[in-house]
Amino acid sequence: MSMPADGRKGNLPIAGDASADASRRAFLRTVAVLVPAVGVLGGCRTYNPSAHAAAPVYFSQAEKNFIDAATQRLIPADALGAGANEAGITQFIDLQLAGAYGRAERWYMQGPWPAGTDQQGFQLKYTPAQIYREAIGGIEAHCSQQYGKPFAQLTAAQQDEVLHALEDGKVELANVPAKTFFALLWQNTQEGYLADPAYGGNRDFAGWKLIGFPGPRYNYIEEIDKFGQPYTQPFVSLVGRHPGARGMGEP
């Protein structure tokens, strides 16, 4: 067996170094690596609206229909701006579930799996992707029984009724608690609205426009002590600036 290589100046191991390939699989399981978790960031440095038309990677069409409808109730389109569908939240969640997060790659997932207290936190043997699949199946069964229609075809009031019932844990789903799923869906929906547009959501900076966050800018030395003044520079993303993007203070 060869001796381990020491890290020194000029001899520093770099993520992605060809010499590291042999151990890369194990290494990926081991540590946070600074490479994109999904393909969205890779090589893409200009904003590309056509990317949003992509077919779902993880969701089935029926699951996509549910997510489209449910997230649009959680964040509806109105006079204040775009809703979930316009902001691309379904695509965001789909890509998240298709990746490392959906597979719970960084979570400790060894059994046994006894139930715990609220203070002990998550104790389900399902990954986020599995939780969505289990829950959506159960919710559609509930909607079929209760209303005779899939969730996406219910009225807005009926959809809200179902979402409130999930939030309050009043719907029995087979394998995952309704409350757990609702909390996950709402968390991921907010992420899709407020995360960098690089991840497929927050399309056209919809979420950041709503609240007035300019994006990952670098330098506020001149502005930080100009108290009470709005910041008016254009929105930016990790993958660049939207062509034609205007300043936050402009109409």
Next chain:
Amino acid sequence: MATRLPPVDVVLVGFGWTAAIVAQELTDAGAQVLALERGEFRDTVPDFATNIIQDELRYAVRKQIFESPERETLTFRDSADQTALPMRHLGSFLPAAGVGGAGVHWNGQCWRFLPSDFEIRSQVEQRYGKGFIPAGMNLQDWGVTYDELEPHYDRFEYLCGVSGKAGNLGGAKQAGGNPFEGARRREYPLPPLKRSASTVLFDKAARAAGFDPFPCPAANASQPYRNPLGVQMGQCTYCGYCEWFGCGNYSKASPQTTILPVLLKKDNFRFRPRSNVIRVNTDGRGKLATGVTYVDVDGNEFEQPAGLVVLCAFAQHNVHLLLLSKIGTPYDPRTGVGVVGRNYAYQITSSVDIFQKEILNPFMGAGALGQAVDNFNGENFDHGPLGFIGGGYIALWNTGGRPILQHYLPEDAPKWGAGWKKAMHENYLTSASIATHGSVMSYRNNYLDLDPTWRDDYGSPLLRLTFDYQPNEHAMSDYLTDQAAKIAQAIPAATHHVKKREGRYSIVPYQTTHNTGGAVMGNDPATSVVNRYLQSWDVPNLFVMGSSVFPQNPGYNPTGTIGALTFWAADAMKRYLKNPGPLVTT
């Protein structure tokens, strides 16, 4: 079968803040030093470049800058009558993996503890009487005093380029600084950071409430700075991606921005990333460490002999290694006998959210940009009529305005739907939050041991955490929160939402990464794992760094004191290398 490697003088377990300091000091003294780091090498460029690191989803929400619990985690329960269950993903605290450790993702809130913090048992007994200490509270003096540590605080602050304003220079009170702090020999290396709109709001309100606000000490450089090692740091740009991120601008002190450019050039220093230490090896009698055993990412096992072993991993990991290596007597909560795992403590926090009309632009911030009051910390106030021990600071930190995790909504705002959207629109730019940051004492019932059921990827038992807030901590935190509410009430035209810390401790919501104890320092081997020089009582060529040596947790962020204690202990290690043996005789 482990491959036996050539011996080194000193092996360091982990390569974060404490390892970087020990390595710099001991290599200067001529020793051959090797650091073993379980995570990856990372540096400002390319890993923290601003077009990569300013990504809230990846680093703060998906937690990719922190340790992954996947291979090894701990189990948790509030009390011994429950079954501890694995922490499946991170929540309440966020330890690091990778070179630089938590020194990469900390905020830079760089405090000194109060002189009274180090002698708390003596002070409480003298001021209020022995009967003031509740049954089951293991209140202990540290075995080291503030005056002994002062030169080492100074070294750490000048290493980091801390921005701040002295409140006490050699015993003379200084206007504009913290009037309660211990005497310091000289000013901070850099003046305070610029103030943001929300910290000005806090400052005015705290004065109106009758308190003494001051700029928080920040290891975020307010100006360009060259430290005593000759390493250059850049001026902070208030980009708002500091807390929970690496700094792309060489402005936040970390091992990478203060020590590594010098250390990594030395011929007598080596480090190995992706090398997970699973055991400290001892001689047949368990009286001397012979080195460590570690596993690389391919599962190959190596034995690394060393003359001196220094545990520089995160607090719980140091304790876990001691237990797995059978060094020191494990703590038994039934009898109260034993020391390894004893006196685990944490921090108790609460907040008061503020909603007003002025635009605050919360996204312009820095990890340690804050204004604080210390009127209710440590022994700065009379506990006699209040009946509890401890305290904390109250501060408004303007760390950034990351949209997913750093927005505040009024209590009555709808949780989702059009009402949520309206509340987000109306409040993001004009809200802020006052934080309280309280001490947690150590108790007989709060401890660390080995779990009987769950194991890590190496087949070793997981560490088991048994911890809950005790009545003393709730009483203290409620009192502190009431004082914070007085500040909020003094803000004109504002409404606020008081969020006290209620109920049992939960491992789910993030609180702080200020986990302490389990391998505490002291002057009595019956109640401490290491002596006042952080040297093991049982194995004199083993030293333990970091907050696992805190006998209980004062009301401040720990890193300033961890840095000071590391310089203090490194001086002791130099004496040990010249003349091996126990530095304190019993």
